[in-house]
Amino acid sequence: MIVIEPRPSPSKALTIAAPVFAGIAALALAAIPIALAGANPIDAYGYMVTGAFGSLFAFSETLTRTTPLILTGLAAAVAFRARLWNIGGEGQLYAGALAAVAVGTGAIDAPPWLMIPLVLLAGAIAGALFFLGPALLKLRFGADEVVTTLLLNFVMLLFVQMMLEGPLKDPMSLGWPQSAPITDAAALPTLIPRMRVHSGLIVGLVAVAAVWVMMRRTVWGMEIRAVGENAPAARYAGIPVTATVVRVALLSGALAGLAGVGEVAGLKGYLTNDLSPGFGYAGIVVAMLAGLSPLGVVAAALFIAAVFVGADSMSRGLGVASYIADLVVALSLLCVLVGGFFTRFRLRFAGRPAQAGS
Amino acid sequence: MPDLVLRLSGITKRFGPLVANDGVDLDLHRGEVLALLGENGAGKTTLMNILFGHYVANSGEVSVAGEDGTLRPLPPGSPHAALAAGIGMVHQHFTLAENLTGLENIMLGTEPVLRLSRRTGAARKKVGAVMRESGLAVDLDVQVSRLTVGERQRVEILKALYRDARILVLDEPTAVLTPAEADGLFATIRALAAGGLAVIFISHKLGEVLAVSNRIAVLRGGRKVGEMATAGADRRGIAEMMVGRDVPASRRTPRERGRPLFELDRVSVGGGHRRGLEDASLAIAEGEIVGIAGVSGNGQAALAALAAGLARPASGAMRLFGAEVRGHDPRSFSRAGVARIPEDRHHDGVVGAMTVAENVALEEIREPRFQRGGFLRFGAIRARAEQAIRDYDVRCQGPEAPARLLSGGNIQKLILARVLDREPRLVLANQPTRGLDIGAQTEVHRRLLAARERGAGVLLISEDLDELMMLSDRISVIYAGRLSEALPAEGLDRGTLGLMMAGHAEEKAA
Numbered sequence: 001m002i003v004i005e006p007r008p009s010p011s012k013a014l015t016i017a018a019p020v021f022a023g024i025a026a027l028a029l030a031a032i033p034i035a036l037a038g039a040n041p042i043d044a045y046g047y048m049v050t051g052a053f054g055s056l057f058a059f060s061e062t063l064t065r066t067t068p069l070i071l072t073g074l075a076a077a078v079a080f081r082a083r084l085w086n087i088g089g090e091g092q093l094y095a096g097a098l099a100a101v102a103v104g105t106g107a108i109d110a111p112p113w114l115m116i117p118l119v120l121l122a123g124a125i126a127g128a129l130f131f132l133g134p135a136l137l138k139l140r141f142g143a144d145e146v147v148t149t150l151l152l153n154f155v156m157l158l159f160v161q162m163m164l165e166g167p168l169k170d171p172m173s174l175g176w177p178q179s180a181p182i183t184d185a186a187a188l189p190t191l192i193p194r195m196r197v198h199s200g201l202i203v204g205l206v207a208v209a210a211v212w213v214m215m216r217r218t219v220w221g222m223e224i225r226a227v228g229e230n231a232p233a234a235r236y237a238g239i240p241v242t243a244t245v246v247r248v249a250l251l252s253g254a255l256a257g258l259a260g261v262g263e264v265a266g267l268k269g270y271l272t273n274d275l276s277p278g279f280g281y282a283g284i285v286v287a288m289l290a291g292l293s294p295l296g297v298v299a300a301a302l303f304i305a306a307v308f309v310g311a312d313s314m315s316r317g318l319g320v321a322s323y324i325a326d327l328v329v330a331l332s333l334l335c336v337l338v339g340g341f342f343t344r345f346r347l348r349f350a351g352r353p354a355q356a357g358s
Numbered sequence: 359m360p361d362l363v364l365r366l367s368g369i370t371k372r373f374g375p376l377v378a379n380d381g382v383d384l385d386l387h388r389g390e391v392l393a394l395l396g397e398n399g400a401g402k403t404t405l406m407n408i409l410f411g412h413y414v415a416n417s418g419e420v421s422v423a424g425e426d427g428t429l430r431p432l433p434p435g436s437p438h439a440a441l442a443a444g445i446g447m448v449h450q451h452f453t454l455a456e457n458l459t460g461l462e463n464i465m466l467g468t469e470p471v472l473r474l475s476r477r478t479g480a481a482r483k484k485v486g487a488v489m490r491e492s493g494l495a496v497d498l499d500v501q502v503s504r505l506t507v508g509e510r511q512r513v514e515i516l517k518a519l520y521r522d523a524r525i526l527v528l529d530e531p532t533a534v535l536t537p538a539e540a541d542g543l544f545a546t547i548r549a550l551a552a553g554g555l556a557v558i559f560i561s562h563k564l565g566e567v568l569a570v571s572n573r574i575a576v577l578r579g580g581r582k583v584g585e586m587a588t589a590g591a592d593r594r595g596i597a598e599m600m601v602g603r604d605v606p607a608s609r610r611t612p613r614e615r616g617r618p619l620f621e622l623d624r625v626s627v628g629g630g631h632r633r634g635l636e637d638a639s640l641a642i643a644e645g646e647i648v649g650i651a652g653v654s655g656n657g658q659a660a661l662a663a664l665a666a667g668l669a670r671p672a673s674g675a676m677r678l679f680g681a682e683v684r685g686h687d688p689r690s691f692s693r694a695g696v697a698r699i700p701e702d703r704h705h706d707g708v709v710g711a712m713t714v715a716e717n718v719a720l721e722e723i724r725e726p727r728f729q730r731g732g733f734l735r736f737g738a739i740r741a742r743a744e745q746a747i748r749d750y751d752v753r754c755q756g757p758e759a760p761a762r763l764l765s766g767g768n769i770q771k772l773i774l775a776r777v778l779d780r781e782p783r784l785v786l787a788n789q790p791t792r793g794l795d796i797g798a799q800t801e802v803h804r805r806l807l808a809a810r811e812r813g814a815g816v817l818l819i820s821e822d823l824d825e826l827m828m829l830s831d832r833i834s835v836i837y838a839g840r841l842s843e844a845l846p847a848e849g850l851d852r853g854t855l856g857l858m859m860a861g862h863a864e865e866k867a868a
Contacts, residue, residue, distance in 0.1 A: 217733055217734055218729075218732050218733050218734060219723055219724060219729045219732050219733075219734060220732065222712075222716060222723060222734060223723070225709075225711075225712060226709045226712060226716075226720060229709045229710065229711040229712060230705075230708075230709040230710065230711075232705055232706050233700075233705065233706050233707060233708055233709050233720075234709065234720075235668070235688065236666065236668070236688060236698070236700050236706040236707070237688065237692075237720040237721045238667075238687070238688035238689030238690075238691075238692050238693075238721050239689075239720070239723075240687075240689070
């Protein structure tokens with residue numbers, strides 16, 4: 001008989017090992033469909049690794065993918081810490097991108113040292129405000145933020161489409177629904193010449209460091225943890241629960257908004273309605289893989305980005321559909337959820353009870 | 359001796375380094391009530407969980423008499439086997455499905471899963487017979503959510519009896535009952551025992567153990583430290599056996615009442631889904647403890663919420679330290695000098711995932727001594743926690759241990775350290791000793807009396823009449839949202855209070 005027992009106190013090593021094993025398990029499980037598709041999984045993963053890390057170009061591509069995932073992952077991690085289930089990273093990302101385009105395509109003319117912070121700020125504010133609504137609805141009426149944020153993603157995507165067909169449409173775009181390009185002054189500079197990796201990555205890493213310090217060392221961070229772990233006790237102890245939740249919502253939305261700014265002003269240069277291939281949703285996986293730890297977000301984002309970039313290369317090399325990347329991402333979320341269970345509980349095989357005194 | 363129905367021999371259970379049960383032997387006979395007495399953490403519940411198959415002992419054996427009266431070992435770790443052997447358990451926290459009726463709850467789990475129709479007729483007949491034999495009466499067709507706590511307990515007992523339990527384990531059964539309901543329960547237990555049932559009655563309240571049991575077994579620190587017949591056992595001796603030391607009795611010294619600290623003047627407030635207060639007036643002065651007696655659910659939660667800063671009066675006036683209250687929020691109350699001890703210390707008192715140190719500093723985290731510019735001052739927080747652990751004897755692995763690893767008594771000490779260390783002027787103590795062992799109870803009483811001695815006013819809300827009579831200068835009874843006039847405790851007797859708690863104040867006044 002198998003008995004499930006809670007572990008008295010999950011060890012630190014286990015908390016780190018669990019997501020690592022989850023990632024490995026996801027790759028192992030994905031080998032089955034790869035094999036079914038007629039490819040040798042070892043070759044396939046070889047292509048994946050080379051495709052993601054095999055050259056400076058490959059690594060730059062992986063980092064480019066990592067950038068938005070760090071920010072959306074951090075957005076989800078911060079919110080989840082406070083038990084605020086932000087599924088709306090995708091919508092907040094587009095809100096940020098929309099604001100960046102509104103500010104950075106020529107409406108304001110200023111030198112880069114002013115323009116870049118301005119674009120970042122505009123995107124952060126737009127993302128923050130777009131999450132404030134659901135947060136206030138939750139606080140005031142108990143509206144489930146999972147539902148509201150999820151549905152607002154589609155609202156925002158349609159709104160972006162409307163803007164791209166209307167006021168924000170680039171007259172020079174030959175009829176394509178895309179915005180005017182970000183001006184040179186507002187563009188986030190690239191980090192390596194002739195490579196796509198851009199300074200949005202720096203923004204992401206600074207945000208990680210800032211959130212890490214905030215959660216660990218500040219009153220706000222402690223209040224967020226207290227509200228997330230036990231809101232009634234936090235309220236009883238005089239922690240302003242409403243203000244804390246609002247604060248978290250603004251921060252989480254702002255981070256996701258920054259991801260949108262990076263994609264528009266650092267990578268694409270203009271806004272289209274396929275700016276993000278689901279970075280907002282992938283951010284949820286990143287946050288879960290990271291165990292909601294800000295530092296873990298960087299590693300998890302790198303892993304997910306490498307899977308995506310590597311899968312393209314694998315697809316080109318072996319003719320396996322690159323959808324395998326989505327499969328790996330989904331499987332790693334499932335594996336980390338199972339893994340999370342095993343960090344809190346352990347199985348004991350109780351075929352015979354421990355030596356009885358009989 | 360009547361026939362033996364249950365024998366626990368040499369039960370040892372370890373959780374990591376902690377030995378919860380250490381070689382416990384226990385016999386139970388047909389038709390007897392055995393009280394299992396011990397402090398919280400003495401290992402009573404662990405022992406019963408082993409008996410019921412929730413835990414597997416590291417060593418030792420449980421044997422149950424079969425139909426023929428011979429003892430057979432019970433397979434460990436199998437609640438199913440325990441049920442089949444006729445062991446029924448009524449947990450401290452009920453395990454009823456609230457949206458089902460009493461009858462459905464009683465039948466739950468006894469029917470095959472794959473049957474479309476339910477044979478309620480036969481079940482109803484059998485439950486009816488059980489009710490007649492045991493004297494337990496309850497309306498079977500009412501949803502459990504609409505039953506009183508006492509009725510729910512009867513459903514739990516009926517559930518066990520319905521499954522032909524020959525051994526009934528009651529874990530802290532009176533914790534949730536009014537004195538009258540508890541007396542009813544005792545009568546039921548005696549009747550059931552007279553009918554041949556063997557009962558294990560788990561408690562840490564001496565009075566009720568003496569009232570109901572035939573035999574007493576005392577556990578301390580996981581070992582059985584004593585066993586005696588109830589007849590002839592003395593209270594103080596057993597108490598000392600339980601705690602292993604003299605129990606200092608709390609005593610109040612007479613003291614002058616000072617200026618009023620907390621005043622309610624014809625206050626009404628809604629209680630959400632719980633009962634609110636109606637037209638309640640109360641005054642607590644410096645240097646006095648005002649006790650609020652009453653059965654839970656009569657408005658205590660609303661009164662406590664007012665005093666904790668969690669609610670504001672819908673009508674009427676509320677004054678704190680002589681001034682009208684402006685900001686009804688916990689932080690300003692705490693800063694103004696109100697120490698607040700919540701009723702549910704796990705739910706409202708501590709954040710289990712956070713450390714002892716963080717929990718000690720939680721209320722004052724925004725004070726300059728714990729933060730500078732929004733950044734935490736870890737040194738000061740740790741020092742504060744170390745002092746709290748030392749001064750209040752909080753047993754834990756250290757300031758960095760997660761609070762959820764602490765026992766109930768130590769969580770309460772942590773909360774006392776958090777709120778009382780700042781020399782508060784008003785103390786709200788809501789059920790401060792519920793579920794605590796005698797040692798921790800005494801400590802809570804001592805701290806409350808010390809606060810009073812220092813000149814603080816104390817609002818003590820409790821269901822424990824002994825505690826109220828011992829500590830309070832004046833006692834008010836809360837019933838159906840109304841507060842009676844607070845009368846000096848010296849002139850009150852338990853009978854009068856009990857009548858008032860049951861809503862008979864008018865008769866007495868007439």
